[in-house]
Amino acid sequence: MSELERFSPELQEFLAGLFYRVGDFISASDDTDVGEESEELEQKSMLALITQFSESRKLPPLICDMARETFARRRDWVRWGDARGQFLSEFEDAFDLLQDSLIEGEAQSLRRCAFFLAMRVAESFREEADYGLDDANYFDKMQKKIAYWTLALTDRDARKKLNISPAEDSALHQLYDILNRLCPSLPKT
Numbered sequence: 001m002s003e004l005e006r007f008s009p010e011l012q013e014f015l016a017g018l019f020y021r022v023g024d025f026i027s028a029s030d031d032t033d034v035g036e037e038s039e040e041l042e043q044k045s046m047l048a049l050i051t052q053f054s055e056s057r058k059l060p061p062l063i064c065d066m067a068r069e070t071f072a073r074r075r076d077w078v079r080w081g082d083a084r085g086q087f088l089s090e091f092e093d094a095f096d097l098l099q100d101s102l103i104e105g106e107a108q109s110l111r112r113c114a115f116f117l118a119m120r121v122a123e124s125f126r127e128e129a130d131y132g133l134d135d136a137n138y139f140d141k142m143q144k145k146i147a148y149w150t151l152a153l154t155d156r157d158a159r160k161k162l163n164i165s166p167a168e169d170s171a172l173h174q175l176y177d178i179l180n181r182l183c184p185s186l187p188k189t
Contacts, residue, residue, distance in 0.1 A: 003062040004069060007101060014094045015062075016069035017080045019050050022114050022175065024080065025087045026121040029171035038125040045124035049117050060106045063113055091178050099182060111179040118175050122168040 004012045023046035027039060053059060054067035083090075102110065164172065 002069070003060075003065045008097075011094060011097055011101070012069075014090065015066050016073050017076060018091075018110075018114065019053065019067060019117055020046070020070050020077060021080050021084065021087050022118050023050075023121045025084050025175070026118045026168060026171050028081075028084050029167045030122070030125070030165050042121050042124045046117060046121050049120050053113055059113065060109050062102075062106050063109045066110075088174055088178065095178065095181065102182075107182055111182055115172075115176060115179055118172055119164075122164045122172060 004015055007015065023042070027042040027046070030038070030042075050067045050070050054064055054071070056064055098110075099107070
């Protein structure tokens with residue numbers, strides 16, 4: 001039984017598409033893209049990380065099921081992409097239901113994975129990521145990268161080192177604000 005089955009059909013749909021929509025939202029926000037090449041690299045990076053989530057033995061079962069369902073619903077990718085303008089408002093709408101339905105470990109993992117995915121997409125075109133999918137310390141590196149970005153929020157020089165465009169930075173802030181409310185025990189911006 002999939003962990004998604006404990007949610008309403010509407011919330012199942014939202015959770016199944018969440019990782020894809022996070023990556024697509026960040027990719028579309030980048031105003032410095034160079035045509036198809038950058039979009040292909042960003043999607044390749046996004047899908048590789050979603051695959052990593054789906055195969056992880058360290059993440060809660062819900063997160064793995066969400067990632068697997070993203071691929072099972074491949075036919076919905078175009079529709080999700082077409083609705084990217086509504087993504088943040090739909091996340092806001094789902095927020096109360098999510099907060100009431102997720103246990104603490106799931107909320108933290110969802111927040112970390114979604115934000116790490118967003119960062120991975122933001123960085124994927126301009127530089128090779130400094131974390132490999134086969135790395136045994138992959139999730140430790142994910143934690144450090146999120147912590148660094150959190151500190152970089154107030155330090156422009158640190159932000160430049162991340163090679164994230166101003167538009168991506170703005171989109172990351174919007175996403176971070178919502179995710180931070182989902183799991184308030186984590187550092188605030």
